[in-house]
Amino acid sequence: MSTCFITQPIHPEAIRFLQEQGFHTRLASQPTMDAVIAEVGDAEAIITRDLGFSAAAVAAVPRLRIIACHGSGTNAIAVAEAARRGIYVTRAVNANSRSVAEMTVALMLAAARRVCAADAAVRNGNWGFRYEGAGIELHGKTLALVGFGAIARDVARIAGLGLGMKVRAWSPSVPDDVFVAHGVERIASLEDLLRQADVVSLHRPADASGQPVLDAHHLDLLGNHAIIVNTSRGSAIDTRALRDRLVAGKLTAAALDVMPHEPPLPDEPALSSPAMILTPHMGATTQEALIRMAMMCVHQVMDCLAGKVPAHVVLPSG
Template sequence: MPVCFITQPIHPKAVAFLKEKGVQIRFASAPTMEATIAEVGNAEAVITRDLGFSGAALDAAPKLRIIACHGSGTNRIAVNEAAQRGILVTRAINANSRSVAEMTIALMLAGARKICAADTAVRAGNWDFRYENPGMEVHGKTLGLVGFGAIARHVAQIAREGLGMKVMAWSPSVPHDVFVEHQVKNVSDLPDLLHAADVVSLHRPADASGKPTLTREMLDMLKDGSVVVNTSRGSAIDTRALQDSLRRGRLGAALLDVLPQEPPESDDPLLKDRNVVLTPHIGATTEEALTRMAMTCAHQVMACLTGQSPQYVVQPSIPIKS
């Protein structure tokens, strides 16, 4: 009976599906790489969420054939090392796109209308908050999307059709006709987008170099009072530079569902910044998305274990020597 090791909880429907197919399920005792390395053992398949799967974990899993990522981002998985060993890495592409897009819109509106600060004020008995802290109406404002993949396209549709926003996007790898199809302005240079946008939302994968997309220089290009939303990768923004911009009053708010370190240290300055709204990486945490992602992983595991080709195999970033 093949063993599938699962590093973090996934939807019960996927677990039941794998068991029905004759796969033995073993969960990590804790959602840590240390526990994974100690316990992966003889597993032929692994399903991992944002924990990823390190090179040391590969060393501890001599029978491993597939690592199925419960999401689209594989930056925490040792993809190249896995490929060198003939281990497939797959991802649950587009399974969570709509949920993350709706989370993006929710955060944008929370920042524009200062929802979290208003809630805190009411609970503290400060009803005068409504006189002292006017929000921003997003209708007619410009939304700048940094990246234009599946999530950003959903965001564009909701913002344009539902909220009456002007939408532009920067994504050098996306063909121009895709922008035309979605009625979104194609901006060729990121600085042009940053100068024009009232709200900037990040939707690009992590840079392999670790360099943030929104560096201090880029943040300084933003409009006074603009709003920044990040539901992509914590490394996409220079968070210290972001804090400086907020402290100087250059930016109106930052809404972050992802951070460079998750969870953050208890003394992280972001936790004390009232102009920052933080959520614990829940963009894809809806019943619908969790079901789709888990079932996608389960089907790809079964494809591999039965000698078929999984649908969404991740290609290594460096050539693999034969």
């Protein structure tokens, strides 16, 4: 009987399905790499979430054949070390795109209408909050999408067709015909895109250099009325520069579902920022997305252990 070791809880339907197919499943006692290394044993397959799977963990599993990532980001997985051992690393491509897109739009609306601050005001007896500053209507505003992958395309549909926003995007890697097919205007440079933006939504991680996509220079291209939303990666934006501009009134609001360190460090600038909505990397956390991601991982594991090449294999960079 093959063993699939799971580093963090996944949807129970996927676990039941694995067991029905004759697999033995084990869950780490704690979502830490130390616990994983101590407990993984002779597993042939791993399903991991944001914990990832380190090089030390790879070295600790002699029979390992596949590491299936319950999501699209594999930066916390030792992909190169796995490849040296002939171990597949896979990811759950586009399984959570719609859920993250809906979270993006929810954060846009919450920031534009000051929903979190209004909730806190009512709970604190301040019904007069409604007179303390008007919100912003998104209809007719320009949405600037930084990156134009699957999530951004879903955001474009929801915001364009549902909210009547003017959607523009920048991506150096997406072909022109994709922009045409989605009815989104392609902007040639990130700087030009930001100069036009009322709302900026980040859908592109930092590059290999570690430099954020939006740094102080880019933030200064935005108008005082602008709103920023990040549901991509915490490293995509300089949160200190973002905080400073919110304090100075050079931006209207921001909403982050991702942070440079997760959980955030005590001195994380975003934690002390006004007009900032923070959520705990929950964009993909819907019942529907969790089932899709878990089942995609399960089928990748089953294919691998049946001698097939699983879908969505990740190769080492460089």
